[in-house]
Structures are given as C-alpha cells and as structure tokens.
Amino acid sequence: MIQGLRDVVGIDEVVRRCEAALAGAAALGLPRHPLGRFEQYLHLLREAASFAYPRPFPWKDDEAKRRLFFEATSQVQQLLDAEAVWGSLTPDARKKKLDIVLSGSALPPKGKGRPDRPRNTLFEFAVARSLQHKGFEVTLTDSAEDVRARFPGLPPFLVECKRPTHAGSLGRVVTKSRRQLRERCD
DSSP, rough: OOOOOOGGOOOHHHHHHHHHHHHHHHHHTTTOOOOOEEEEHHHHHHHTTSSOOOSSOOOTHHHHHHHHHHHHHHHHHHHHHHHGGGSSSSSSHHHHHHHHHHHOOOOOOSSSSSSOHHHHHHHHHHHHHHHHHTEEEEEESSSSSSSSEEEESSOOOEEEEEESSSGGHHHHHHHHHHHHHHHHHH
C-alpha cells in the first residue's frame, strides 16, 4: 500500500509515488491525460525535485507557480490516500469516479460556490481513507450517498462529504448535508 506524502521524505519519492498511482489508474483502463491536472502537478513536482536542497522555497517571485505547487501537493496527497480505497468500489464505479478525479483544471475554479466535481470526488476518497485508517470498514458508492461505513458494535452509517468553498458557506453546507442524510435514511 502506498503511504501518503506525510510519510515521504524527499520530493523524488513524491514524484515516484504519484507516477505509480497514475500508472495504477491507467491499468484500470483510464487514459493518462497529457495535459491533465495531475500531469501538470507532476511536471511542477519534477521541477522542484531538480533543485539542490537545502534552499529557499522555489518560485519566491512567481505567485502562479507557488499556488500551483501548493495545490499539487494537496491533490497528490489525496490521490495517494485515495489509492488505498479504490478497491472498495465496483470496477465500473471506480473507473467512473477516477475519471472524474483525473479531469478538471489544475487550480480550483475562481469565485465563491463554483462546483468542482474532481476535487469533491477526490475528497470523498480521502474521507473514506481517513475512516479506513481509523478501523472503519468503508465502501464508496456510485449512488446518492458518498461513503458507507461500518465499525464493530455500531450500526452501518452514511457519510456525506462536503468541501465548503469559503467560511460563509459552512452553514449552507451543513444544512444541505443534514437534508441529504435524512432523505437517504428514509
């Protein structure tokens, strides 16, 4: 099992693990998108790996590259976490969800409340992985709810994953989650 970035020492290893995860996705029948967001992340991470360290943070004067680098490290971490739970999906559902995850732009859409299916879907994987890491049995679904979970001694439960886009949207997101879970429990 591939560990997350928090367990990795060295940017070369981050690049290697990301390449392995993308190769794993390709082995499932998903094409590698040469201009896709994870290929863009890999390009920047390879550039970061080419520098001699220790050194100051690269791209001190390049806000766009710094922003892309932070997005790359965040998304790659979640991709590596997601790989641990790919097997909890049926092959068709896994292919469908990973195709969504691998698509999209390298940076989140600008503007409050803009939908971002690739990051939202990857977040579902990350939540499932976090629960699995704590001993829960998880199943990602291709239906209405995001994650089904079980823990010994507890009844099964549903998890609705939300990524608030800004602090002001938190109340709306909680209300929507509550409504969705109530509807699904019926």
